[in-house]
Amino acid sequence: MSSDSLIGIIGLGYVGLPLSLRFAQCGSRVLGLDIDPTKVNKLTAGETYILHIPEKDIAAAVSEGRFRATTDFSQAAECNALIICVPTPLAAGNEPDLSYVLNTGRAIAPYLQKGQLVVLESTTYPGTTDGELREVLEAGSGLIAGVDFHLAFSPEREDPGNPLSDVSRIPKVIGGLTPACQQRAMEVYGRAIQTLVPVDSCRIAEAVKLTENIFRAVNIAMVNELKVVYDKMGIDIWEVIAAAKTKPFGFMPFYPGPGLGGHCIPIDPFYLTWKARQYGQETRFIELAGEVNTAMPAYVIQRCREALAAHGKELKGSKVLLLGIAYKPNVDDDRESPAYVLWEMLEEAGADVVYHDPHVPVIRPSREHGHFAGRLSVDLSAENLASYDLVLLATNHQAVDYPLIAENARLIVDTRNAFGQLLKGQPHYYKA
Incomplete structure (x- = not known):
């Protein structure tokens, strides 16, 4: 050539x-x-x-x-x-x-x-x-x-x-x-x-790509499930993973979150599931992982309800700041972002929701969440942060002033352990 x-x-x-x-x-x-x-x-x-x-x-x-x-x-x-x-x-x-x-x-x-x-x-x-x-x-x-x-x-x-x-x-x-x-x-x-x-x-090449992404989806589902189980036991999944990954063999760290995002992991496993049915085969493991990951936004919303209730408030009528709309840190890619699912569930529960994302200043039209198009990211300031009943962190961008938020937010629910070191043990801080 x-x-x-x-x-x-x-x-x-x-x-x-x-x-x-x-x-x-x-x-x-x-x-x-x-x-x-x-x-x-x-x-x-x-x-x-x-x-x-x-x-x-x-x-x-x-x-x-x-x-x-x-x-x-x-x-x-x-x-x-x-x-x-x-x-x-x-x-x-x-x-x-x-x-x-x-x-x-x-x-x-x-x-x-x-x-x-x-x-x-x-x-x-x-x-x-x-x-x-x-x-x-x-x-x-x-x-x-x-x-x-x-x-x-x-x-x-x-x-x-x-x-x-x-x-x-x-x-x-x-x-x-x-x-x-x-x-x-x-x-x-x-x-x-x-x-x-x-x-x-x-x-074979097509199967390689599906296998790579199914591997990730299944392992993320595992830690998401463990997160819920360990939380009931009073155990921090993030500390568990941090210690487990010191093992030099036989373990690979995956991290929990509010759900799956991006154009690969939430979608690709179902391509194989659909094709497998044409061969009379079931993909029970893959479908179970999909169920676990799909259930994560509901778990996060329940944690928001619990956090607000502990401080004498209800989700209905609360002002909520959704922190991060992109599907992963430090990108402007919001395709299939679980933040949109959280936003929809918060509004359905009667909350008043706005968002902040330094990489997504305005929400672009999309196939999945077109009704959010045109909404603008709000600015962060001490006064602004103090006006929200709850800050819900969905995406942990590096270009966010976490100390400012930690110091001024009334209540924080964190799905990414972004405030773990800053706010560990603080009464207004919850992990989800």
């Missing part, structure tokens, strides 16, 4: 944009394709719209002619490789929603060229790449996968907000429809990724 080849990356979000910049930094020319003209216009101007992606990196790639963005999918015909990085959410009943993947396939199919490579990176169930996606590509192009064009699956492994997460150093799993498809994908990714991990098929 020549250094002058053009790589098309479809979907310029938390996965596609970092990958685009990595290829550009390695000397490839990159065409970013997205249906959102706002994103395309920002990128064309060298601007970022994702907190942890530096604007200077985008501006450099654009000014050097290594990266350009467009909404014109006909330009896919110019690319040597096309990498699909679009959402795979859940539909009603926890069923997979492949509409973004398949609509992308339909959009590029008329422009597929012989010899092109198409790679799917979106997390999905085994059989998507060589099944549904292959079908729409072949139907729309008249070409045959594995004969006229190459087809592969390579799961994304992004970890937004983690400074140690560098796309170039995260090993890349690659499964091809045929050995030639795999080899072609290895050649493309080899330009930008240090370590490649070939597997024997697209389906």
Whole structure:
């Protein structure tokens, strides 16, 4: 693959944009394709719209002619490789929603060229790449996968907000429809990724990603369940985990929270659950983990009720400050954030809720929680904090003045142990 080849990356979000910049930094020319003209216009101007992606990196790639963005999918015909990085959410009943993947396939199919490579990176169930996606590509192009064009699956492994997460150093799993498809994908990714991990098929590569995320979901469910059990015993789960992780073998720390967030862990296990049913198989362990994690917001709300009751108040009519709306610390990504579930449950109980998040100054429209769009983050001050009946911490961003909150809040319920050292043993501090 020549250094002058053009790589098309479809979907310029938390996965596609970092990958685009990595290829550009390695000397490839990159065409970013997205249906959102706002994103395309920002990128064309060298601007970022994702907190942890530096604007200077985008501006450099654009000014050097290594990266350009467009909404014109006909330009896919110019690319040597096309990498699909679009959402795979859940539909009603926890069923997979492949509409973004398949609509992308339909959009590029008329422009597929012989010899092109198409790679799917979106997390999905085994059989998507060589099944549904292959079908729409072949139907729309008249070409045959594995004969006229190459087809592969390579799961994304992004970890937004983690400074140690560098796309170039995260090993890349690659499964091809045929050995030639795999080899072609290895050649493309080899330009930008240090370590490649070939597997024997697209389906194995799809299963790898699901296994990684199911592992996390199940272990988070375990510590969430232990949190509830230990709390009844007067035991702090955070101290238990801190001590347990000193064991140099046989233990890996996972941490409890108010529920699962992000576009992977709350969603991906159900992709396998749905697919397993087609084979007559049950996934009881996975589904139980989902039930435990889904129950966490209700547990948090009950802790809020208990904390308020201990101070002579009810949740109904209370003023609540929700601290943190992003799904994880130090990012502006609020997809599937459990904070929104908490917010809805608080309002249903009659509370008056506002939020503060230094990385989400205004809530953007979304598929899941569109009714919150346009709400603004409130400022933090000693006077403002003292006006709330309860501060509920959902996300522990580093860019928050915890001493200010600890000193001025009347009552704090903490789902992330963010105030553990500051307020341990204080009567106005509760963990959830």
